[in-house]
Amino acid sequence: MESPESNRSAVLPRARWQDGTTWGLSLIAGYLLLATLPVVLAFALRPSSQEPVLEELGKACGLMGFALLTLQVVLAARFRVIQRPFGLDVVMQFHKAMGIMAGILLLCHPSFMVLAEGNFWLFSFETPWQINLGKIAVIILMVSIVFAIAFRKLRVNYQIWRFLHKGIIAAVVLGFVHGMLIGPDLRPLGMRIYWWMLFVMAISIVLYRNVFVPLWGRWRFRVASVRSETHNTFTLTLEPEDERQVPYYPGQFMFLKLRRPGRASEEHPFTISSSPTQRGAIMATIKQSGDFTNTIDQTIPGDMALLEAPYGRFSFMHHNAPSLLFIAGGVGITPIMSMVRYLRDIEDRRPIRLIYGNRTERDIVFRKELSGLPDNVSVTHVLSEPEENWQGLRGYVTADIIKEHAGPILENAHVYLCGPPTMMDKIIDELRSLDVKDRRIHYERFAI
Numbered sequence: 422m423e424s425p426e427s428n429r430s431a432v433l434p435r436a437r438w439q440d441g442t443t444w445g446l447s448l449i450a451g452y453l454l455l456a457t458l459p460v461v462l463a464f465a466l467r468p469s470s471q472e473p474v475l476e477e478l479g480k481a482c483g484l485m486g487f488a489l490l491t492l493q494v495v496l497a498a499r500f501r502v503i504q505r506p507f508g509l510d511v512v513m514q515f516h517k518a519m520g521i522m523a524g525i526l527l528l529c530h531p532s533f534m535v536l537a538e539g540n541f542w543l544f545s546f547e548t549p550w551q552i553n554l555g556k557i558a559v560i561i562l563m564v565s566i567v568f569a570i571a572f573r574k575l576r577v578n579y580q581i582w583r584f585l586h587k588g589i590i591a592a593v594v595l596g597f598v599h600g601m602l603i604g605p606d607l608r609p610l611g612m613r614i615y616w617w618m619l620f621v622m623a624i625s626i627v628l629y630r631n632v633f634v635p636l637w638g639r640w641r642f643r644v645a646s647v648r649s650e651t652h653n654t655f656t657l658t659l660e661p662e663d664e665r666q667v668p669y670y671p672g673q674f675m676f677l678k679l680r681r682p683g684r685a686s687e688e689h690p691f692t693i694s695s696s697p698t699q700r701g702a703i704m705a706t707i708k709q710s711g712d713f714t715n716t717i718d719q720t721i722p723g724d725m726a727l728l729e730a731p732y733g734r735f736s737f738m739h740h741n742a743p744s745l746l747f748i749a750g751g752v753g754i755t756p757i758m759s760m761v762r763y764l765r766d767i768e769d770r771r772p773i774r775l776i777y778g779n780r781t782e783r784d785i786v787f788r789k790e791l792s793g794l795p796d797n798v799s800v801t802h803v804l805s806e807p808e809e810n811w812q813g814l815r816g817y818v819t820a821d822i823i824k825e826h827a828g829p830i831l832e833n834a835h836v837y838l839c840g841p842p843t844m845m846d847k848i849i850d851e852l853r854s855l856d857v858k859d860r861r862i863h864y865e866r867f868a869i
């Protein structure tokens with residue numbers, strides 16, 4: 422067991438009311454209120470109108486579309502108070518869906534107005550410049566949304582895409598000016614205050630994320646060691662520059678930015694693979710799989726590491742489970758290893774089963790440590806392309822394997838699953854076929 426500095430007391434995040442369902446529901450209600458309020462206010466604060474229905478619809482789309490656009494900035498800001506009840510992945514999925522919704526509304530806004538007025542030119546000299554500003558905003562937004570949906574297919578580097586995505590703030594600025602100058606619905610004082618409030622909120626958050634967080638909002642660590650786990654997976658041990666401990670639940674993740682001489686400094690999400698019982702250091706176990714991770718073995722002790730943490734809800738700590746079934750594939754073992762280490766260190770005696778799938782024996786991460794766990798933890802390895810002399814299970818993790826190795830606990834166990842996307846989709850189906858209810862299946866996708 423490799424936990425020399427571990428002890429039974431852990432530095433965990435303080436349980437807060439923001440973790441609960443009531444806070445989650447309040448956030449949803451607040452979001453709906455802020456998104457729809459401009460339309461409600463516009464109708465409430467103005468004299469009765471005789472405008473054509475299309476024009477009315479167009480204006481309503483513009484008002485709500487702009488509100489959604491500014492709220493996008495809030496969703497993308499990684500505020501812990503917002504992600505705590507849902508998990509960051511859920512918040513980011515919602516962010517994507519609402520981005521498309523805002524785009525549709527803001528495209529409908531000029532389309533309906535143009536149809537109502539019968540002026541079909543995209544840009545013309547007769548059109549007031551304030552209206553053209555709005556059209557430019559919609560074009561910027563459309564390009565950004567299409568790019569956000571297609572950047573993977575277009576094989577655009579993630580960092581370049583992220584940088585360009587920030588250009589959406591230009592659409593917020595142009596949309597704000599356009600509305601203030603031309604929108605008749607924004608003349609009443611109440612509406613002007615609301616419009617300003619949305620704008621100031623969006624700009625403040627952009628400044629917070631792009632100025633405050635990089636300068637003061639990250640934990641400062643140094644790389645203490647780089648250890649090879651397999652031929653392509655490495656564990657970085659990071660030690661804080663001061664005495665402060667990052668409080669985290671086992672299974673949570675961080676955004677890690679390494680400062681290495683001669684290399685661009687990029688931020689990437691990685692699970693904290695150590696246990697919160699380990700004082701004085703935290704670990705990230707990283708598989709070489711792309712531009713940045715392929716260089717992870719070139720990290721050296723002393724390199725600076727800036728962390729934003731903790732994030733995520735993938736942890737048994739949120740559930741009252743009488744027994745635990747962990748299923749991992751490849752480097753998806755990292756959050757599960759953090760949980761297993763924690764359970765071991767606090768001497769939790771619940772029945773625990775771990776089924777771990779890999780391609781070959783040399784791909785098994787943490788193999789030695791996994792073979793020395795306490796008696797209540799049983800570990801089953803499954804290899805899809807093993808050498809001939811492999812004594813263990815062959816193939817993929819299936820319902821039969823789950824039943825055979827976790828059968829006795831399946832009735833009430835909570836299941837924690839992390840691995841490649843296709844493996845996870847397949848195993849979720851297999852678990853359902855074994856009558857494991859969705860509320861007992863928890864998973865982490867390595868994508869946000």
Ligand SMILES: Cc1cc2nc3c(=O)[nH]c(=O)nc-3n(C[C@H](O)[C@H](O)[C@H](O)COP(=O)(O)OP(=O)(O)OC[C@H]3O[C@@H](n4cnc5c(N)ncnc54)[C@H](O)[C@@H]3O)c2cc1C
Nearest residue numbers: 579688689690691692706707708711712713714755867868
């Ligand atoms: C919650 C979470 C936990 C993770 N934990 C681990 C872990 O413990 N060990 C591990 O090896 N990997 C982990 N990953 C995956 C890891 O973040 C990616 O492998 C890494 O970012 C790929 O970067 P790259 O430049 O090497 O590859 P690229 O080929 O450039 O990127 C491959 C894909 O990774 C994603 N990605 C790249 N950069 C970022 C970024 N800055 N932010 C978000 N996504 C990005 C994008 O979907 C991209 O298409 C985790 C991912 C998430 C979301």
